[in-house]
Amino acid sequence: MKNAQGGVSVIVRSGDYESAHYALALASAALAVNKPAVLFFTMAGIRALSGPPAGLADWGRDALMRERGVGDFETLLQACVELGARFIVCEMGLRALGIDRSELRGDVPFTVAGIVTLLDETKPGMHLLTL
Numbered sequence: 001m002k003n004a005q006g007g008v009s010v011i012v013r014s015g016d017y018e019s020a021h022y023a024l025a026l027a028s029a030a031l032a033v034n035k036p037a038v039l040f041f042t043m044a045g046i047r048a049l050s051g052p053p054a055g056l057a058d059w060g061r062d063a064l065m066r067e068r069g070v071g072d073f074e075t076l077l078q079a080c081v082e083l084g085a086r087f088i089v090c091e092m093g094l095r096a097l098g099i100d101r102s103e104l105r106g107d108v109p110f111t112v113a114g115i116v117t118l119l120d121e122t123k124p125g126m127h128l129l130t131l
Helices: 017-032 043-049 061-067 073-083 091-097 115-121
Strands: 008-012 037-041 086-090 110-113 127-130
Touching: 008 017, 008 043, 008 115, 017 037, 017 043, 017 061, 017 073, 037 043, 037 073, 037 115, 043 086, 043 091, 086 091, 086 115, 091 110, 110 115
Parallel strands: 008 037, 008 127, 037 086, 086 110
Antiparallel strands: none
């Protein structure tokens, strides 16, 4: 069970690589030190969970991360999955962008929900960040 003190809830709303990568880095770091992590993907940020996340702007930076020994997108994403991050995909964002949930990755255990669920999952003492 994760420590109720601290932890992060991250709203991923930007469709660029850097924002999605850093959200995964924050969440995996929190989980590694036994803190809860919630990742809320909305609007353009939903592209990070699409079939190929290469739809994110500046996706080419992922190869550079690997070359430099920095955790790449897939490594960080799988760490978040394995360590128990809570993944929420915004229902409003899906509708706004005309994306069907079947177009999202099947290897990420996400829930389609809204802002109320995000706020409920963000427990006292957790940091709420937007990227």
